[in-house]
Amino acid sequence: MNGWDDLDRFVRTDPLDVGCDEAIRLMHVYADIVIDYGSDRAAQRYPGIAAHFRACGPCAEDLTGLLLAAGA
Amino acid sequence: MVHTHDEETSEWLRDLDLASPCRTEALERLHRLLLRAAFAEVTRRRDRHSLSGPEQEDLAHQAAHDAMMAILAKVDEFRGESRFTTWAYKFVILEVSNKIGRHFWQRPSSILNDAQWDRLPDRLGIAPDDQAIRTEILETIRRAVTNELTEHQQRVFLALVVEGIPLDALAARLDCTRNSLYKTMFDARRKLRAALVADGHIETDQLSAAEESNP
Numbered sequence: 001m002n003g004w005d006d007l008d009r010f011v012r013t014d015p016l017d018v019g020c021d022e023a024i025r026l027m028h029v030y031a032d033i034v035i036d037y038g039s040d041r042a043a044q045r046y047p048g049i050a051a052h053f054r055a056c057g058p059c060a061e062d063l064t065g066l067l068l069a070a071g072a
Numbered sequence: 073m074v075h076t077h078d079e080e081t082s083e084w085l086r087d088l089d090l091a092s093p094c095r096t097e098a099l100e101r102l103h104r105l106l107l108r109a110a111f112a113e114v115t116r117r118r119d120r121h122s123l124s125g126p127e128q129e130d131l132a133h134q135a136a137h138d139a140m141m142a143i144l145a146k147v148d149e150f151r152g153e154s155r156f157t158t159w160a161y162k163f164v165i166l167e168v169s170n171k172i173g174r175h176f177w178q179r180p181s182s183i184l185n186d187a188q189w190d191r192l193p194d195r196l197g198i199a200p201d202d203q204a205i206r207t208e209i210l211e212t213i214r215r216a217v218t219n220e221l222t223e224h225q226q227r228v229f230l231a232l233v234v235e236g237i238p239l240d241a242l243a244a245r246l247d248c249t250r251n252s253l254y255k256t257m258f259d260a261r262r263k264l265r266a267a268l269v270a271d272g273h274i275e276t277d278q279l280s281a282a283e284e285s286n287p
Contacts, residue, residue: 005197006196006197006198007196007197007198007209007268007273007274008274009197010196010197010261011261011262011264011265011268011274012261012265013258013261013262013265017258019251019254019255019258020249020250020251020254021249021251024162024166024250026153027162028153028154028158028159028161028162029153029154031154031158031162032154032155032158035158056254057239058169058238058239058240058250059250061117061169062162062165062166062169065113065116065117065165065168065169066158066161066162066165068112068113068116069109069112069113069161069164069165070155070157070158070161
């Protein structure tokens with residue numbers, strides 16, 4: 001690795017990543033766990049969804065909006 | 073799985089029932105809730121998407137209206153896995169995303185130009201301080217894009233990464249889902265990583281070296 005952290009992150013793929021459809025399907029459930037118990041608990045409960053939110057900008061943006069709307 | 077509703081959720085479901093005497097008031101309350109969330113979300117995103125006053129307002133109203141319609145059509149499918157309001161807010165957030173994606177193409181500069189590879193180093197965080205390595209990495213990426221990616225993967229990569237078109241905007245233009253574009257890019261990223269590893273620019277790791285399933 002030559003210090004290209006952003007590039008490394010860009011081409012890194014997580015086999016747990018569930019994709020947008022599944023992340024969106026359960027986004028409200030995930031959000032309530034974050035609100036009630038914190039993001040670590042949500043990631044433990046749904047590791048594949050957490051992996052997706054780490055990699056997908058648009059879904060992460062939607063989750064942020066949802067958490068703000070729901071009052072996290 | 074049986075879910076126990078919290079008190080507020082139970083109240084929403086009771087009041088939104090077709091036979092409820094409180095339904096009209098509940099619908100108005102729900103619309104106010106959605107509209108407030110839509111305005112907040114549009115305001116939060118406006119600077120990144122060049123939204124001005126009137127179109128911002130219009131977009132928020134449309135998002136709240138469409139979310140309301142979707143919620144009423146699907147309220148019977150609500151399974152109580154979350155608070156009702158969190159479930160409802162999801163619809164309005166997704167509507168805002170969707171509408172902002174479509175709004176992108178209404179801007180005068182939003183056309184698909186020829187790929188501008190000069191922008192790629194900045195987009196991928198390739199630091200400009202070592203010109204030789206930077207040139208080598210760009211060459212590896214260009215070669216992998218040309219030789220390893222399918223035609224569709226190339227088109228999506230160029231639009232999202234080189235041109236910097238937002239994913240939802242591209243999905244709107246290509247009339248496909250966010251998920252299908254994400255999957256296309258997921259596969260493309262794996263191929264690019266393999267090429268960068270093969271040329272010694274980045275190290276392989278356990279995560280990416282493992283047999284991967286697709287999202």
